[in-house]
Amino acid sequence: MTSASADAAKPHLLELLWRELPETARRGPRKGLTIDAVVEAAIELADAEGLESVTMRKVAQSLGVAPMTLYTYVPGKSELIVLMLDALYGRMERTEAAGGWRERLAAVARDNYALLRAHPWAASASQTRPPLGPGQCAKYEHELRALDGIGLTDVEMDDALAFVLGFVRAAAAEAAQADTERAESAVSDREWWESNRPLLEKVLDAERFPTAVRVGQAAGEAHEAAYDPAHGLEFGLQRALDGLAALIERG
Amino acid sequence: MTSASADAAKPHLLELLWRELPETARRGPRKGLTIDAVVEAAIELADAEGLESVTMRKVAQSLGVAPMTLYTYVPGKSELIVLMLDALYGRMERTEAAGGWRERLAAVARDNYALLRAHPWAASASQTRPPLGPGQCAKYEHELRALDGIGLTDVEMDDALAFVLGFVRAAAAEAAQADTERAESAVSDREWWESNRPLLEKVLDAERFPTAVRVGQAAGEAHEAAYDPAHGLEFGLQRALDGLAALIERG
């Protein structure tokens, strides 16, 4: 053997996701933790304090072990985050909607929106196409079924799903940002406005940006007045359903 | 004065964005750099090596100054990134499309897509609603004009724009990820597949995930065959335009 002698095998990401790890040779101390325990601790941390608080140190601390202990269960931080996401996908709500494809696809969009609103860190962690873990596979299967047998080609089904999930993510991110800004500026809102009004009035004059000023004001007032946090989702969902309907009827 | 005596004023983000800084009292050594020089150096770094390579140390090095020197021009790294984004928005292509609102909105979508493809870091840096810098304002004004006077309310114009920009960002992120994966797996593709095939075949059986396996295979082959990197954009764009048409005609 050359250098490959230490075959010891850092587990591939897929093996980790599917928990298909080579049978441990049962020697030495028993494991005090499990992959799932580590993943769950990390998810709780992310839910409570955001993804930037998920550090190996803090996860280890919440489990009562030294930081380096985590590396027995997980090759590194990036893999841990993938595992967190797949765990979330595995247990997310999968509404079985009655009715036609519109109702089914609307349910898919709303389930995804609810997931991203409940776990805002998932939006920033998720790479549009996550690796093929068990959670992602179950999610993909369920979501494609909403689009199956309605006259779309297989490729169109995949395109349509990516299209819907794309703007759902955007809508959730926008709502999450609105939350954050509302929370941050809760007290300091008046004072922020006071200190920035002169500049904004000087610079946002209606001659240079007539449309932006008019529409921005209208949108801002609508948001403050009767704020429906899922407004962006519902608007986009109706447009997306209508747009897909045009494709389906035409085909 | 209490503790607010050191009025020295770290500049607010808005003042930085608009370059409306309190007139410097002309004392001490002349400035060797400008905000724009710092921002441009950071953008070049991000374009060349990605956002994770934009560190205060590296930006400073590329300008030939010590790291702490940057803090004379910019309060911190997060503000620098906002400035980078607004600079990009300020000089991005703004196609003046002939024809109706469909052509105008398609041009908006494609301009944004081109921006995000040329500067992939912008997708990860951008918070859905960027602060009101000069670049963002000019962008917002131009994009709203594509939707003005076609029968939408002001609030609907804002909604429609957010909807389109949302899935454009998603499409660009997906394409960028595909690029990355293609580059990473270029050499190791065969060997990755070899080492993961047994697991995938075991775990992705067509009984548990019939739709996912069928559609995933079709989509994968379509991508490999005649790969159109902007495929996701064009699909979503047609659906979005049709969906908005339904809203406009109904209204």
Add this chain to the structure above:
DNA sequence: ATTGTATTTCGTACGATATACAGCGTACAA
């Protein structure tokens, strides 16, 4: 001309971070 002072620049340092490495102790295999 001299002195004072506001400003730019930068060396050093601190507290984070991920994680490589090597030692220690455990508990099964032989």
Add this chain to the structure above:
DNA sequence: TTGTACGCTGTATATCGTACGAAATACAAT
């Protein structure tokens, strides 16, 4: 009983953002 594979952890390295204070500078005031 002993050897050893493996779980656990203390220490160390290389990053990062950035706080702090000193040195250098060039104008204002005298």
